[in-house]
Amino acid sequence: MSTGALSIDLDALAANWRALDAMTASETGAVVKADGYGLGAGRVARRLAHEGARRFFVAVAEEGAALRKALGPVPEIYVFSGHMEGDTRRLAAAELIPMLNSIDQLARHLEALPDHPFGIQLDTGMNRLGFEWSDWAEAAAIALDHNPLWLTSHLACADEADHEMNPYQLDIFRQMTDGLGVPRSLSATGGILLGPDYHFDLTRPGIGLYGGLPFEAAQPVVRLDLPVVQCRDLVAGEVVGYGNSWQAERPSRIATISGGYADGLIRAMSGRATLWHGDTPCPLVGRVSMDLLTVDITDLGEDPVYLTLVGPHQGVDSLAQAAGTIGYEILTSLGSRYARLDISG
Template sequence: MTRAVLAIDLDAIAENWAALDARSAADVETAAVVKADGYGLGIGPVGRRLLRAGVRRFFVAQMAEGVALRAAIGDGPPIHVFAGYTGADRDDVENAALSPLLNSPEQIAAFSSDLKGRPCGLQIDSGMHRLGLAPEDDAAFRAALDRLDPDLVISHLACADTPEHPMNARQLETFARRTRGIPRARLSLAATGGILMGPEYHFGVTRPGVGLYGGLPFAGARGVVRLDLPVIQVRDVRRGDAVGYGATWTAPRPSRIATLSAGYADGLIRAIGGRVTLFAGDRPVPSVGRVSMDLMAADVTGIDPAPEFLTLIGPAQGVDGVAAAAGTIGYEILTGLGHRYERVYKGVD
């Protein structure tokens, strides 16, 4: 092996979707979020596999993602775009049959002028203060319900990964109050964390994202990715020898150091250096020194023969384990996995 291998289990993604779908009532539709290039794993193969699994509604962040997804999955399923609409998006909306989620009176006005009669949705701000129509925009919201006949009204929970946080209940109450009188089948509040908090958060459509890809807060998810890093050199170092930039690690004893062909250019962020564990089979191997652009190092002392590769993400450690070593979240690790890996898919159509 001379190139790092990122193995992506599309069947596991489908099984995670089915598991989250099973947590919802029969009259609740479970959609899928495939933004950020399918959370870094490929919007085309991920979208097609989810379509085969039964997904009939998708969400993306940006228009270009929607165009790419439409090309991959073909006509039919609605594709909602979180970022909404500007006049510059008109061709994408028409040609790829996208449904923008309008977030402001200005977006409502632009869409009404350009594309009235085409599918759209509305997003309201229930307390996160990020995207969505604020309470003071309620007149524009109500007018848009009548004038545009949107197919979906959504909001987004700020603290769903912390179920006991009081903001969840406040946002639920706000969303229910502001959408009172709108048919239930057109409402959506819950992503992965909201699904796990229970049916009162589910409304008509749920939209799992990170849980599909094996990430927290869905602790019961199947692992989706495996990342094996090739060992391109092994060398003996003496007690007191330094390894890597900045000489941040010195050998406490005579050691064998493996140099691995991957670095922060591949999404292995610098903060994991000297903190993350890799694995030779089921044997833990500590990383040492700083992660550089193309390389990182691990202490393989006592492993004979020296391993040909070490596993960073796999059965013994998922993306959230790597994230914990870096002081971040699994989302960042997952979506940052680079394009130099050899990508191997299981479960392709």
């Protein structure tokens, strides 16, 4: 195989959903935006629907329409970006439920699709999406007269359990929603871990399903193996890659690997990441280029067929830390050239 193999353990994904579901007394949905965090929204959502998930969340209507084809007519699919201009036909045809974010979106939706279900997203301090306090005060009566399915918000700092923003947003959310008689949802993975006060009627785990932090007990879901294209010997003093950014200090054996920033292996990994051959670490040397990596295999004593970038010794968050980013970016950047393999039981 000349491209990387991205192995996806749907059994582990399902186990993570069940574990997060068991932490609450509320319903548990699933966030499958960004093509199921890079793993394939259709395969992810179908497995989670089999486990009992009935409500799925995507970022934009285009994602929702593709997911509807994969899931069929029964599960509910919610669109975080709401009812954007130009979305009306797609929302109606795919039976998607927009999470309305503003007075303009509310007006657009009630005019274009007056009998179509919707939810409301409220801004409780993140200043990203949702009705602000004053807008909600103005529009709440109209919105409530049309029976929104959910009132939701999103926590800005839930990954930090002791952050003062968490109780602040919880308080604002309660002030904006208490007594309205509409089901509520506040928490993604981090909020679930904060405890029952944050759970309300529905939780929406995302990154924890896919094996990422802050869900430390998550089972790993992905493995990424990259094939070796060529190996070569260097004498001390020779250089590797663009910009001569790495120079051999001893006689070295270098493997050139199929994979690069076109495959989501971000350039920030250059000279910082580690690949593995079994239990032996092999440092990435030189710059990450578009299609290739160069790896020091001097201490292996053999030329490997492939090396592992994400696997038993290095999960997505460990790799992200080495590259100075977060696991979300690593997962959602995984490129289309990989062969995606289902390794479930």
